[in-house]
Structure formats: structure tokens, C-alpha cells
Amino acid sequence: MRLARVAHNCAILDADVAELCDGDGRWVTPVTDDAAIGGVLVTADPAGGYAIEVHLVALPVPLHALAVRLQTRIVDAVFELGLLGEVARVHVHVDGLATDPVGDDAA
Numbered sequence: 001m002r003l004a005r006v007a008h009n010c011a012i013l014d015a016d017v018a019e020l021c022d023g024d025g026r027w028v029t030p031v032t033d034d035a036a037i038g039g040v041l042v043t044a045d046p047a048g049g050y051a052i053e054v055h056l057v058a059l060p061v062p063l064h065a066l067a068v069r070l071q072t073r074i075v076d077a078v079f080e081l082g083l084l085g086e087v088a089r090v091h092v093h094v095d096g097l098a099t100d101p102v103g104d105d106a107a
Contacts, residue, residue: 003083004029004037007052007090010073011039016066018098021055045088052087057096067092 011017020039022028028036045051052074058066070092078084 001029001031001037001042002081003050003052003078003086004031004040004042006077006081006083007040007042007054007074008037010077011054011056011070011092014066014070014073016059016061017070018057018059021057021095023055023095027053027055047088049086049088052090053093054091055093055095057098058094059098063094067094 008020011020022038027041028038029040029042030036039055041053041055043051043053054070054074071090074090075084075087078087
């Protein structure tokens with residue numbers, strides 16, 4: 001699903017996102033019979049359109065600012081693809097904090 005790919009790409013490209021969190025398979029969007037996008041859940045919204053949820057583990061940064069920044073990036077990216085009318089809402093969930101920066105080789 002294009003919406004899931006857009007949200008996934010926006011999240012993983014953010015320097016303050018350590019990783020996406022699939023919630024042991026609860027927060028995934030199937031894209032084929034054999035593959036799914038973990039950490040992103042796209043579902044039909046009762047009000048119409050789709051709800052996008054991004055679940056992530058963040059570096060220790062101001063979390064509200066991170067969530068707002070990701071929401072904005074996702075909405076902008078969806079708009080650029082001409083799919084904004086399909087999106088009812090975007091939620092960013094911080095499900096954990098990374099204890100070590102990604103790529104930290106200090107021992």
C-alpha cells in the first residue's frame with residue numbers, strides 16, 4: 001500500500017528515529033502475500049479515508065516535536081503524491097526510547 005510506504009520512508013529517514021516497532025506483528029501493513037511494512041499500520045477510518053499509525057523507537061529527543069515533525073512530513077509526502085484526500089488522520093506513537101544512539105561503537 002502506497003500510504004504505508006510513504007509513512008515508513010518518512011519515519012526511517014528521520015535522524016531521531018532509532019527504528020520502527022512492529023509490536024510483535026500487531027503494527028504492520030501487508031503489501032503482498034509474503035511481505036509487510038512493520039511499524040506502520042494503515043486502516044480504514046470510520047469517518048472515511050485511511051488512518052495512518054507510525055510506531056517507533058526514538059532517540060532521547062523532545063518527543064512531541066519529533067511526532068509533529070513526522071506527521072507534517074507524512075502529510076506533505078502524501079500531498080505530493082496526490083493522495084491527501086485518502087488520509088483521515090496520521091498518528092505517531094513513540095513506543096520506546098533507544099538507550100544507545102544508533103551506530104554507537106563506544107564500548
